[in-house]
Amino acid sequence: MSAPEVREATTRASISTRKVRPTWPLYLLFFLVAGLVGATISFELLTDSLVALGIPNPGPVTTWGLPFFRAVGWMLAALAIGSFMFAAFYISPKVPDNDNTRLVEAPLSVDGDIAARTGAVSTLCLGLIAVLMIPLTLSDVSGTPFRKTLAIDMWGVAISQVSTALAWSVVAGIALVVGVAGLIFRKWIAQPLLFVGAILTIVPLGMEGHAAAGGAHDYGTNSYLWHLLAMAVWVGGLMALIAHGRRLGPDMEIGLRRYSNVAFFALVTMTISGLINAAVRVEWSDWFSTTYGYILVAKTVGLVLLGFLGFVHRMITIPQITTKPGLFLRFAVVEAVLMAAVTGVAITMGRTPPPPPRDPNLSQMAIQMGYDLHEKPTLANVFTMWRFDVMFGTIAILITAGYLYGVWRVYRKGGTWNHRYTAMWLLGTLSLFVTTSSGLGMNMPATYSMHMIVHMTLSMVVPLFLALGAPLTLIMRAYDTGAPGQPTAHDWALAITRAPLLKVLTHPLLNTLQFLVVFYVLYLFIPLYELAISEHAGHLAMNWAFLISGYLYFWELVGTDPAPVKRPTAIRLAWLVGSMPFHLFAGIYLMQLTTIMGEEFYQSLGLPWELNLLEDQRVGGGIGWASGSFPMGLVFLLLFIGWRREDRETETAYEKRVESGEDHDFEAYNEMLARISAGGQPRAEFEETEFRRPAEGEDPPEGPSEGPVLDLRSRRKR
Structure with a gap:
């Protein structure tokens, strides 16, 4: 047996001994890590924030619940984006007759269907959290206990007067449409559109907050949108990749290679956009002298560690994916947990007062x-x-x-x-x-x-x-x-x-x-x-x-x-x-x-x-x-x-056909003239069939065997 055959047999034996394992326990782990990190940091910093803003304490439900569910919402959005991305571009569908030109007709494969369903359910869950965030946001900004903001009349106040609540209401609407569509449409052609729809769910949240206010907010908002998109593709793609590996899905090498390229560009985008966003809002001296700066430092350190783990993947685990798939999955889970923690840190920035603006005397x-x-x-x-x-x-x-x-x-x-x-x-x-x-x-x-x-x-x-x-x-x-x-x-x-x-x-x-x-x-x-x-x-x-x-x-x-x-x-x-x-x-x-x-x-x-x-x-x-x-x-x-x-x-x-004698319309016309010259009548079906031009792809009718009495081609030349 040759060396390649030995490696293939070893790989098959390794795969055959593995068992398909569910991924939902890992999803819960990622969500809990992100939520608890965000809630803990926010709770520790809430007193200073409320004092700075002059807002009464809304109570423990809002204090813990808002950052927790905000972090979970971000993780759900990322999972939806990553799952639809996998169903569209990383997992091959069931192409009819394996003819790639018929991709538009292709239904999803079993693994693609699971990924798409995960994306749809994640989007619907995000919509539910978005609805919950409307009263939580009103409670947070007004200092009103959460139970009082559940009243129906308070929802109208929240949406009309609080920009963040309005953003969450838009998220809920988009998530409902995308989630329901994801459960209905099961062909490949719908998955790229659902991927775009999942991305749109995070856009409203990127348009509010510290980045959307003050001077240079055009730089702040645009860079923040790039940052969120890159983060969602990176985190969500990794979670979808882990799920694909745990269910022993096919084309793991193809999916991993494509995700690796996307993750590299996502890391570069996150780094550049993050630096632009921080430079707009925070002086370098504030990085190590303010709470907001400390959070930025913690987030930066987390991104550096994630970049290092990505380098390890590319150098060590990816080359061994066929022989040691378990090694990659273990590294990937650790990386995803760290991503969840960084997400929890990042969402606390929205609840922490930023340092004073660079220019306190901004014009209107x-x-x-x-x-x-x-x-x-x-x-x-x-x-x-x-x-x-x-x-x-x-x-x-x-x-x-x-x-x-x-x-x-x-x-x-x-x-x-x-x-x-x-x-x-x-x-x-x-x-x-x-x-x-x-x-x-x-x-x-x-x-x-x-x-x-x-x-x-x-x-x-x-x-x-x-x-x-x-x-x-x-x-x-x-x-x-x-x-x-x-x-x-x-x-x-x-x-x-x-x-x-x-x-x-x-x-x-x-x-x-x-x-x-x-x-x-x-x-x-x-x-x-x-x-x-x-x-x-x-x-x-x-x-x-x-x-x-x-x-x-x-x-x-x-x-x-x-x-x-x-x-x-x-x-x-x-x-x-x-x-x-x-x-x-x-x-x-x-x-x-x-x-x-x-x-x-x-x-x-x-x-x-x-x-x-x-x-x-x-x-x-x-x-x-x-x-x-x-x-x-x-x-x-x-x-x-x-x-x-x-x-x-x-x-x-047309001229070329005439010149070469292949124009059967002229031949039929000459035949008609020959019949009339001989004292006969043209065929009854002549006008219906003889002069009909053949349709595209249709074989032309056979011409007459006898030569014409009057050669119209000569007249055409003259």
């Missing part, structure tokens, strides 16, 4: 926007002002690097890539970076006209260039299809182009409606606009909506990637022409509007230059009307050129 503008503006924006100086956008500036850098890496992989495989696609993608990412990080993005919250410039760029310019960059095609070219029944990035990208949901969303009517609804709803419902511009969360939501809506619209209209249904260019051209008036009408409406949108907010900023709000709004409406014409004109030109190209290709192919 800095409080509202996070920074000050000192000069009126002009066409020249908006490109000399720069403030890096931690959210969209980072995304622009990441997707640029990812795209160039994909191009490098294509060339490394010996393939070729259209440079025009690369140029379009780089124009899109550059437009995104400049729009959000230059003076355009800085002045967007301050004036209506700058808001409209950024809106039109993010919804019409950036998505148009990105759609022309063919990112899904690049993924399919850069990565090979997986082994039969084991999909890879190539197969995931192909499945996206065939997704049933996208087939519905990219229907011309629905696609146009969703693109217009973002515009009309935001500006016709003035209270919604005022709410959106007055909160940083509103700015983030608007920008994401602009980008996603625009990309869906242009993907089907002119995108170079395959689409679920790629309609003829003539139809798409007619679709564009029919929808263009609706784009222009909104700008005209805004130019004639006499009500000043967001007047109270704009006046509260105290801009250092004179600004006529109504005139600025009319300028913004004109920008919306005029700037929409340019990208739509470009799209019209691209579609018209494509239409003419398709028409020429069809005509050229």
